[in-house]
Amino acid sequence: MAEDKLKDFVTAVEDEVVKRSYNVNYGAHKVGITQRESADYYTNWARTGTYDQDLSKGKIYNGPIVAGAVLAKHYPTNRDNISILDIAAGTGYVAEELLKYGFKVIDALDPSEGMLEIAKTKGLYRKYICEFLNGGTVSIPEDEYDCCVVSGGMGEGHIPCSGLHEMIRVVKPGGLVCIVMREEYLSYVEDYKDKLEPLMAKLEKEEKWKRLSRDVIPNYSFNKNGVVFKYEKC
Ligand SMILES: C[S@@+](CC[C@H](N)C(=O)[O-])C[C@H]1O[C@@H](n2cnc3c(N)ncnc32)[C@H](O)[C@@H]1O
Numbered sequence: 539m540a541e542d543k544l545k546d547f548v549t550a551v552e553d554e555v556v557k558r559s560y561n562v563n564y565g566a567h568k569v570g571i572t573q574r575e576s577a578d579y580y581t582n583w584a585r586t587g588t589y590d591q592d593l594s595k596g597k598i599y600n601g602p603i604v605a606g607a608v609l610a611k612h613y614p615t616n617r618d619n620i621s622i623l624d625i626a627a628g629t630g631y632v633a634e635e636l637l638k639y640g641f642k643v644i645d646a647l648d649p650s651e652g653m654l655e656i657a658k659t660k661g662l663y664r665k666y667i668c669e670f671l672n673g674g675t676v677s678i679p680e681d682e683y684d685c686c687v688v689s690g691g692m693g694e695g696h697i698p699c700s701g702l703h704e705m706i707r708v709v710k711p712g713g714l715v716c717i718v719m720r721e722e723y724l725s726y727v728e729d730y731k732d733k734l735e736p737l738m739a740k741l742e743k744e745e746k747w748k749r750l751s752r753d754v755i756p757n758y759s760f761n762k763n764g765v766v767f768k769y770e771k772c
Pocket residue numbers: 573576577580601602625626627628629630631632647648649650653669670671672688689690691695696697698
């Protein structure tokens with residue numbers, strides 16, 4: 539095959555792979571999907587054994603790489619003593635990045651048994667907590683972690699706005715809450731539109747936390763922008 543034809547062929551195959559991944563991922567974010575349906579969808583997806591391949595880190599989905607780099611910058615030293623709760627941990631992409639930077643004390647929270655089954659096979663976390671982060675109280679004491687991080691856990695049928703209260707509760711005063719998410723969800727996910735950022739601001743006014751930064755980043759996933767929020771608990 540001539541070189542340019544081969545290039546077109548490779549591009550077409552890659553486009554097909556991305557399209558398929560986008561559609562599979564959309565299945566977990568369909569408008570109106572409930573939290574339970576979404577978690578079960580992830581479990582089925584994980585049990586097909588193709589999740590990590592479909593949302594390939596560093597190609598299609600870069601949230602965990604960004605989250606790892608943000609935490610590494612925030613904690614330049616003494617990383618092995620920093621306790622981190624990886625919320626919506628999934629199959630452990632974020633922990634894979636954190637371990638590369640020398641973080642060692644990382645717990646996983648995720649409501650999808652199937653996703654956590656895969657994370658367990660990788661042996662990345664100290665604890666595996668199979669629970670939803672939503673308006674209720676998770677089985678974690680107050681002020682437990684130095685940091686909590688969310689990558690890919692915000693979206694339709696995922697962590698609701700009310701989950702912010704728990705993020706703050708489980709982190710120690712002075713600790714970090716880092717949320718990495720797709721930027722466009724702020725404008726069309728019903729639970730977030732005109733609600734998520736106003737709630738973040740209200741919590742800041744109430745001196746529950748203080749914003750350190752809000753950065754828009756390119757190519758978070760499927761070539762779409764992401765947004766990274768960093769807050770310090772008061
Ligand atoms: C796209 S995956 C991201 C997984 C991992 N953080 C990563 O970056 O690869 C989204 C994860 O969010 C979890 N999730 C959905 N709703 C949640 C909730 N209310 N609380 C905590 N995790 C949730 C799902 O079970 C799923 O594992």
